[in-house]
Amino acid sequence: DIQMTQSPSSLSASVGDRVTITCQASQDISNYLNWYQQKPGKAPKLLIYDASNLETGVPSRFSGSGSGTDFTFTISSLQPEDIATYYCQQYDNLPPRLTFGGGTKVEIK
């Protein structure tokens, strides 16, 4: 089974800071990597798909990069409304299954 290691598990940053979260797969997953934002009491929301594609309607300060085993999610300028937990998710097609990273809780300093 493919394991996803997401880090850090939490971070605190100031408004306007650049925030970076990483996700590492235990084996090559090509670009089958998505990123979600979850605010307290709400369902997760898809932000980035296929490692680097911005979902429609998502602000451009969010971005993703990487392929193979190492992936990065970036908020270029942290805003108060970005306070949430962020999850990476990989897709394995043999057999089809999904695996989530452990999550990163982002707080304002």
Added chain:
Amino acid sequence: QVQLQESGPGLVKPSQTLSLTCTVSGGSISSGGYYWSWIRQHPGKGLEWIGYIYYSGSTYYNPSLKSRVTISVDTSKNQFSLKLSSVTAADTAVYYCARALLVPARLGYWGQGTLVTVSS
């Protein structure tokens, strides 16, 4: 706009079967192109994929839950369902239904989630 809504009992006794239904509106399950998914989140914890079903009835389950999980689809009602047998307190969680685009799967639409508590 596709919408998903979970429904079912919020309290289940230990050893019984948890049953939830997800009703889809704004799109047809039978149109193909998507996996209809169940995901859960233990209180204060991360997300766990339970499994998904294609409109044809093909199912794929998380190996860690496979022996207890059944996902089914009712295209006439535009619904899909989750059954989890022999539940324990460890199955207490918020359960989400979601739509996953086929390969590579991404979860673009989610229900609001429903808390299921396992307790006597």
